[in-house]
Amino acid sequence: MDRKKLRSLIQKINFSPQQRTELFLELTLHEQALIARNLAKHILKSILRALSDEKLIEFVEYIESDEAVDYIQLLSPKSQKKIVDLLRDDLKQTITHLLSFDPQTAAGLMNLDYIQVSPDANVEDVAKKFKLHERRTGKSPSIIVSDNDRLVGHLPGHELGFMNKSEKIKKYIKHIPYVRYNASHDEVIDVFHTNPHSKIVVLGENKNILGIIYTDDVLHILEEDESASLYDFAGISDEEAVxxxxxxxxNFRYKWLIINLGTAFLASSVVQLFNDTIAKNVLLAVYMPIVAGMGGNSATQTLAVLVRGISQNQIDLKSSLSTLRNELMSGFINGVINGAIVASVVMIVNRNLLVAMILGIAMVTNLVVASFFGTVIPLIMKQIGKDPASSATIFITTATDVLGFFVFLGLAAILL
Structure with missing residues (x-):
């Protein structure tokens, strides 16, 4: 299916809530599998829960086993048991095995499309085992080489055709990376980053082979993480869809907006302290939004870099001193540059040296403050077990607004 048709079908299903199930059933199994991968989780859940047992089993038996596990977990516990019991025996065993693991770990990502062979096996025996798996599952397996269920390496499947049938596979074994079954998704991604490979093996508690993870499984996780980070950054639920x-x-948004409203009142209370100063110098009110806006933008830039660094385990609270120093220096220099620009504009347009100087100093101060809080707050949030992407934003914005207004209007009260 080409991308244009795929996109059109997804939009049709998304924007037709009453006909979603009917539209889904009109597709071939191959098209259903493609569409399912690209639907929002809550939309896919509503479709799967509306399917008859017969159609659901037909769909589950067609797709990859690891995807089947993900989709079955969208059903109610009662339906999960019912559907698994009705699956063909080999798939039932696979699905039951995969469902026993935590979905947030490496074991939750793995599938069982592989065969295990001994390093002393010959090419003919491996080829027979390979074809047997293909006939049984309809999928080409990876060839994992093990000795007493301990990982030795893997044999690239395409090389089988170039070997003599009686030849031992031992000299053709290649290295393959591995990960523990209870490793987090981030750890799995790190293994793929440090070991460029199309797959990694999942090992159990006793270093026995449990399954295999392919790159497309990790790409799916990365896409989900990027979407979740974007939603967290905006303060909305990752279940919300267009x-x-x-x-x-x-319902998804009002709580976050009320919290933001509370912090806005805090910033406005600081402004209220300087009512008399603003009344005497109306020009200050014109430039106040610049102070707040620039501080907020600078803090967002710092926060974005820190959140990414934290998610990739590049930084933590203990190792943050060098990063904090660099961010503060960056904030200071950017503050000087932007402060000089805005002061020049005030001089040219308003010809007011004191306001220009006050605004320039406030700009430098606020960008340094933004760099400080944009670095420290997400690290503290991570340290206490909170998500820095979603929980740090509100504190950083409040700090830059409150301190930015206080410095700007405080200097004005003293100097004007």
């Missing part, structure tokens, strides 16, 4: 009704959208 097709949701206005009631759902209000």
């Amino acid at each position: 097709t949701d009704s206005f009631r759902k959208k209000v």
